[in-house]
Amino acid sequence: MRKSLIRPLVEGLAPYVPGEQLTAKGLIRLNTNENPYSPAPAVLEKIKEAVDGRLRRYPNPGADGLREKLAALHGCKKENILVGNGSDEVLELAIRAFVEPAGKDIEAGERSGSTVQYFWPSYSLYPVLADSAGALRNPVPLLPDFGIASAERLKSEGKWDFEAALSFVTTPNAPTGRGYKTADLEKLCAVQRGVILLDEAYAEFAEENAMELALEMPHVLVARTFSKAYSLCFQRVGYVIGSEELIGALHKIRGSYNVNGLGQVAAEATLENLEYYQKNFERVKNTRSEMRLWFAMHGFLTYPSQANFVFVKPPLLSAQEWYQRLREEKILVRWWADEEVKDYLRISIGSEEEMQRFCEVAENILMNHSNTSEKNGI
Numbered sequence: 001m002r003k004s005l006i007r008p009l010v011e012g013l014a015p016y017v018p019g020e021q022l023t024a025k026g027l028i029r030l031n032t033n034e035n036p037y038s039p040a041p042a043v044l045e046k047i048k049e050a051v052d053g054r055l056r057r058y059p060n061p062g063a064d065g066l067r068e069k070l071a072a073l074h075g076c077k078k079e080n081i082l083v084g085n086g087s088d089e090v091l092e093l094a095i096r097a098f099v100e101p102a103g104k105d106i107e108a109g110e111r112s113g114s115t116v117q118y119f120w121p122s123y124s125l126y127p128v129l130a131d132s133a134g135a136l137r138n139p140v141p142l143l144p145d146f147g148i149a150s151a152e153r154l155k156s157e158g159k160w161d162f163e164a165a166l167s168f169v170t171t172p173n174a175p176t177g178r179g180y181k182t183a184d185l186e187k188l189c190a191v192q193r194g195v196i197l198l199d200e201a202y203a204e205f206a207e208e209n210a211m212e213l214a215l216e217m218p219h220v221l222v223a224r225t226f227s228k229a230y231s232l233c234f235q236r237v238g239y240v241i242g243s244e245e246l247i248g249a250l251h252k253i254r255g256s257y258n259v260n261g262l263g264q265v266a267a268e269a270t271l272e273n274l275e276y277y278q279k280n281f282e283r284v285k286n287t288r289s290e291m292r293l294w295f296a297m298h299g300f301l302t303y304p305s306q307a308n309f310v311f312v313k314p315p316l317l318s319a320q321e322w323y324q325r326l327r328e329e330k331i332l333v334r335w336w337a338d339e340e341v342k343d344y345l346r347i348s349i350g351s352e353e354e355m356q357r358f359c360e361v362a363e364n365i366l367m368n369h370s371n372t373s374e375k376n377g378i
């Protein structure tokens with residue numbers, strides 16, 4: 001009898017921890033970077049229309065209609081695109097396609113071929129995906145202001161592996177919100193010999209994006225999602241663009257019907273209503289600017305954000321205490337215990353009303369703390 005029915009690798013895995021998905025009445029959820037605005041009415045209509053006898057049928061296996069529309073949008077061929085069950089699936093497929101699992105006795109010269117590399121802090125799913133594929137991880141620290149070091153500096157510091165089988169670069173970065181310049185990313189891509197996947201989950205809220213690199217460089221992929229900018233988290237649709245060679249490899253290993261039918265309907269309808277979303281991007285960006293001012297005026301350290309969230313170091317109380325106080329007032333934000341980020345909160349940009357409520361609650365927390373400190377003679 002085997003000791004356990006489960007592979008040792010899986011037994012030892014620490015799973016990804018998503019933001020809490022609570023649905024209590026009156027709760028304000030600023031913890032999962034969801035879009036505060038509903039999908040376009042025409043998109044909702046198309047989804048409703050599709051809920052009929054067709055549900056008994058399998059969806060288009062390759063999401064061909066959606067890929068054709070995406071190809072027209074990005075100026076490439078449908079063979080340059082793979083659609084996934086959210087961009088999370090795309091990230092997982094990339095590891096399976098490009099990274100060799102690391103055996104126990106892996107030789108020094110083979111390590112790069114088994115390495116998943118990323119800057120840190122960034123998306124906390126990367127290490128989980130690397131571990132579950134039996135790959136080696138190489139998290140490389142960001143600069144103290146959460147910027148990325150230049151390719152020359154990365155070379156001289158020696159931590160970044162220019163041969164790594166797969167490198168994820170989150171741009172704009174999560175959870176910090178910092179955007180990176182396409183020119184800088186291009187310099188890094190130019191000297192990188194393994195595959196680089198630029199994870200652009202928040203690109204629509206940014207000043208620039210690096211899609212051109214995926215269309216020009218055969219080892220560069222750009223992943224996007226309909227979750228954030230297009231208010232479709234519920235439907236799970238993401239995609240990746242790159243050379244036919246890399247995209248073809250991903251298609252070989254994807255599930256036969258990996259993108260659900262209603263998701264395909266919703267995403268196609270979204271692409272027919274882009275103007276509606278453009279307005280939402282502007283609303284989110286305006287609220288983001290207002291919040292940045294508010295944070296600065298109330299003693300929160302902030303970084304310029306290019307995403308639909310802000311990363312702040314709160315004053316007076318620890319970030320964990322802020323997280324708890326806000327939670328008691330039914331406002332959820334994201335806090336992580338990891339050393340590099342434990343002093344910060346990541347706060348998604350909600351609707352104007354939600355952020356108004358956030359400001360009221362936060363002002364009360366600040367005032368109560370000042371009153372208690374005064375009473376205690378601090």
Ligand SMILES: Cc1ncc(COP(=O)(O)O)c(C=O)c1O
Nearest residue numbers: 086087088123174201225227238
């Ligand atoms: C950086 C980053 N990439 C990818 C994703 C995954 O998005 P989805 O699987 O919903 O497309 C997220 C979600 O939070 C993210 O923050």
